[in-house]
């Protein structure tokens with residue numbers, strides 16, 4: 135008999151076919167958000183769960199699924215899953231690292247350029263028919279050459295951002311609880327520093343740490359007060375790492391200059407005041423959204439799921 139699997143949202147069509155051949159599949163919804171009651175009702179007889187970062191897989195969900203063997207998350211971040219509780223129940227948890235690193239790093243650079251050179255604001259200006267000719271002071275922005283990029287979280291994506299940033303002649307400083315190898319620091323021209331020093335020195339601050347209890351509101355009022363008033367803040371990691379209300383205040387009071395966000399504290403809601411600010415670029419959580427990457431993420435999630443269901447060690451097992 136095929137194992138019973140709950141898929142919370144459809145995967146890309148070509149990957150759906152391959153999953154349907156291997157398991158008895160129940161697709162929960164094709165809406166962006168799966169209602170919690172439905173998740174709780176449908177998980178009860180499943181051995182496998184393939185889910186996304188929008189699904190909160192907590193103790194209550196896990197308790198409803200006595201036969202569950204594996205939770206395969208189609209994302210690298212696993213902050214939506216109660217890892218410790220899953221482990222205590224002997225349930226494997228997997229993610230999709232590596233395959234999304236380059237796409238997310240690309241998007242980070244796109245946000246850096248868009249905020250530093252005011253691209254979205256300038257685009258709006260053209261569409262509104264306001265462009266009346268070249269002017270010496272039209273949309274002046276910040277030049278990247280020679281500026282300092284502070285990377286918080288120097289893992290896969292943080293390092294991929296550093297590689298790209300070198301091409302723009304940015305000076306790279308970083309903070310991470312685990313200092314990188316000296317050879318890698320040299321290769322990337324990256325200098326390790328404390329978080330406090332990073333806030334004080336960086337012209338552009340980019341977050342690439344996972345969301346954990348330790349990184350929740352890692353940047354709040356106190357941290358904004360340490361930053362340069364010309365600083366640009368980029369977040370393509372997870373929304374709650376940034377105190378969004380404190381960000382609004384910092385932008386309004388000129389404590390920092392601009393922000394580029396792909397993720398939000400209470401996704402999909404966005405602090406209303408951000409929506410009317412010209413110095414903020416807002417994206418709808420599309421860090422990994424390229425055809426190639428999303429396909430690879432789907433394939434990796436399916437592979438992990440099937441390995442776990444067969445009793446094998448999945449390739450991307452998340453260690454707790």
Ligand code: NAD
Nearest residue numbers: 211238287288289290291310311342343344370371421422
């Ligand atoms: P990774 O595990 O390779 O790197 C994370 C790094 O953060 C590690 O080096 C870790 O030591 C460091 N870190 C942990 N706690 C920290 C702290 N308190 N302060 C500073 N650094 C800390 O992960 P990755 O593949 O680079 O992904 C990073 C995060 O990016 C993911 O957890 C995910 O939430 C997010 N992400 C977002 C998107 C998107 O669509 N916007 C796409 C992919 C990943």
